Amino acid sequence: MITMNIDGKLAAKILRDKLAIEVVELKSRxxxxxxxxxxxxxxxxxxxxxxxxxxxxxxxxxxxxxxxxxxxxxxxxxxxxxxxxxxxxxxxxxxxxxxxxxxxxxxxxxxxxxxxDKDVDGFHAMNSGRLFNGESGALVPCTPQGCVILVKQHLGNDLSGKHAVIIGRSNIVGKPVAMLLLQENCTVTIAHSRTKNLPEVCQQADILVAAVGIADFVKADWVKEGATVIDVGINRILTDEGKIKLVGDVDYHAVFDKCGAITPVPGGVGPMTIACLLKNTLAAAKRCAHQP
Structure with missing residues (x-):
């Protein structure tokens, strides 16, 4: 099995290029x-x-x-x-x-x-409620949006029936990414620090999203063969050489040979977060022009 490195930088550039065209159109019209x-x-x-x-x-x-x-x-x-x-x-x-x-x-x-209507982070309770209710018009938190885009980059647009496990229940990532994946017809499990038998729960995942803020937390034996792994973590650790290194919540090198696709840290979810912030800003501006 060949593991795919999901390129967040490339996906972010593609999205930014698309947004740049829409910005010109909005100004022109x-x-x-x-x-x-x-x-x-x-x-x-x-x-x-x-x-x-x-x-x-x-x-x-x-x-x-x-x-x-x-x-x-x-x-x-x-x-x-x-x-x-x-x-x-x-x-x-x-x-x-x-x-x-x-x-x-x-x-x-x-x-x-x-x-x-100007909450481009998507954290306001009204936007959270719209997302929870599946209503149109919600400004959705940027990192969860980016996660779903990267999942689709590997698995395609139809995620129906996939089992997604999210480790982490924050309002910023865990809960909103769960809602987005539910809207994509996934079966969703939200796991957290109190979850019993966490490795066994993660082993069931077709899509595994790690958002706990603990360096190298997810090990290879937690991951189902061929799973798509989205690593949201950004942790700074000190190397043996005394340098600061960025790592994710997933033990990347150990998991790489086990999964079907994985986002690196850095270069995975991070670039997509800013790209989706720009996407939300454009959506907010379109409302001024009463455009969908």
Whole structure:
């Protein structure tokens, strides 16, 4: 059996190229140029790297990108006032508040303060509810969207009857990716830290999504022969040489020869997350033109 490395960079480029064409069409037909505003609070180095990549890729496909940088000691009240101004600004189509926030700010209050129609992260309760109910019009969290696109890249568009096991039940990845795979007619199992006989549960999966935040957590004997493995984890570990290395939640080298396809870390789900953020921003802008 030949294992396929699922190329997230290539899939993200294909999606960005498609979005760039739609951005030009939207500007030409309706004089609307999609606009994304990213708000970052504090000096977390990783967050600033993420935001820099988001801003760069937004501009590369012809969208407007704005960044609001706030100090670590910014009050919650001030941040909420900033969001209210962005909600009321018709030139802003997408709003993203980079997480994590400083400890004195309530993340749930901030997420709830973003207009659901501009919530390009897809974290607002209204968008979560729309996704849960299978309604159209939901802005879906970006990483789960990317996961499903990568699964289809390997297995094709018809996932009916596949058994998907998701390890992790977060609101950001685990739950929404489960809902998306249910919509694709998969049989879905959500596993987590309290799941009994976790390896045996994972062995049943045609599609295995690992999103637990523990380096090399999923071992080869957990994986069904020929399964499609989507590794959402981004963990920084120290090598024997004293260098920082990025690894996923899956023991990649051990699992590679067992599965049918797997996403590498880095270069798998990560690039798709930003591409799907741009996809959500375009969708939000289209609503201004009353386009589907």
């Amino acid at each position: 309706y004089n609307i140029k999609p606009s994304l505003t990213v708000v970052i609070v504090g000096d977390d180095p990783a967050s600033h790297v993420y935001v820099k990549n988001k801003v760069k890729q937004t501009q590369e496909i012809g969208m407007i990108s704005n960044e609001i940088k706030l100090s670590e000691d910014t009050t919650q009240e001030y941040l909420l006032n900033q969001l209210e101004q962005l909600n009321n600004d018709d030139s802003v189509h997408g709003i993203l508040v980079q997480l994590p926030l400083p400890k004195h700010i309530d993340e749930s209050a901030v997420i709830s303060a973003i207009s659901p």
